[in-house]
Amino acid sequence: MKPYYRPLPRLATWLRQYRSPSYAEQPRLPASFEELASAVTPAHGQALWERGYTVIDGALSHSTCQGFRDEILGLRASGLLHLNSTHLVKGSTRSLLQKHGIFEAEVAEKGIQDAAPSIEAFQRDRTLMTMLSLYLPQLPLHSQLTKVQLNAGDGSCFPLHYDSDESVDSRRITAILYLNPDWQRGDGGELKLYPWPHEPVTVEPLNNRLLLFSTCRMLHRVLPASRERVCFTTWMSVMKPGSPPASLSRLHQQSKAGSMLPDALLSEVEVRRALAMLAYQEEWKCSLAESHRDDASRDALLTDFAGKEMHSPGNSQWRAFMSIAVVP
Ligand SMILES: O=C(O)CCC(=O)C(=O)O
Numbered sequence: 001m002k003p004y005y006r007p008l009p010r011l012a013t014w015l016r017q018y019r020s021p022s023y024a025e026q027p028r029l030p031a032s033f034e035e036l037a038s039a040v041t042p043a044h045g046q047a048l049w050e051r052g053y054t055v056i057d058g059a060l061s062h063s064t065c066q067g068f069r070d071e072i073l074g075l076r077a078s079g080l081l082h083l084n085s086t087h088l089v090k091g092s093t094r095s096l097l098q099k100h101g102i103f104e105a106e107v108a109e110k111g112i113q114d115a116a117p118s119i120e121a122f123q124r125d126r127t128l129m130t131m132l133s134l135y136l137p138q139l140p141l142h143s144q145l146t147k148v149q150l151n152a153g154d155g156s157c158f159p160l161h162y163d164s165d166e167s168v169d170s171r172r173i174t175a176i177l178y179l180n181p182d183w184q185r186g187d188g189g190e191l192k193l194y195p196w197p198h199e200p201v202t203v204e205p206l207n208n209r210l211l212l213f214s215t216c217r218m219l220h221r222v223l224p225a226s227r228e229r230v231c232f233t234t235w236m237s238v239m240k241p242g243s244p245p246a247s248l249s250r251l252h253q254q255s256k257a258g259s260m261l262p263d264a265l266l267s268e269v270e271v272r273r274a275l276a277m278l279a280y281q282e283e284w285k286c287s288l289a290e291s292h293r294d295d296a297s298r299d300a301l302l303t304d305f306a307g308k309e310m311h312s313p314g315n316s317q318w319r320a321f322m323s324i325a326v327v328p
């Protein structure tokens, strides 16, 4: 005997779909982002681990990128993006200092998921994390969060910074997808990476370019943009906040800096950070001034930075060390 309830589940699904008021208007989402599975190769995993960054061009389809870009422009037009702020920590007081012309929102914020369904689907999709975990099993990625960004292009930029610190949270890989089909040389807005003691690297914000780098170990900034610039960032986290990765961005074995200071010492995150700050302190200070409006709080930020500087670059031995240490 056939059970009489068999057709019911299918009928119920069918009814639910057609009764849903939003059914007809639902935008068509890419079923998945499976192009990423072939775009990410073992060589990308290796570069990310050893150099601390890698670039994947043409990671997704053209129409997927167009959809992402339209959603971010729509969010800006509906006033759903807010200004990005630099966190200024002074003793026990924390203050926020707005950057000019950098508008952003996290996908988790109110109203963003409905207005940016493809980007929300990207945040939920696990293809990128799965591929990276396959090639970097030492870095078990577990979850991800996405933030959209629109740079107004009036000289807006980011100062030198690290996205996080291994002792602060469990984010380990930063993935930025650039969505700028008309970007041309001279428009600015390049991302500059400082993989010290290697030379800085400039990455153009080209359409459908996915840049991956170490969240805690890669010093970076955005150069002033003279044209509207769109992107989104996905931060991928490991399960346990304190867990390694030992090294995303191992030093070259024969690092020149290592012949003067042992590589083991240079591998210490804090030592690397202090030396990188020394190496780039003038550029760092300039980038802080460029990213914020000229007012009293910017003065406070610059004063705070001056307090952190180590005053040795005038010293000729130090200058000699820095010039020999850099590995091209
Ligand atoms: O816009 C970019 O290319 C990078 C932005 C950035 O560094 C950040 O949001 O932390």
Ligand SMILES: [Fe+2]
Residues within 6 Å of the ligand: 161, 162, 163, 220
């Ligand atoms: Fe950043």
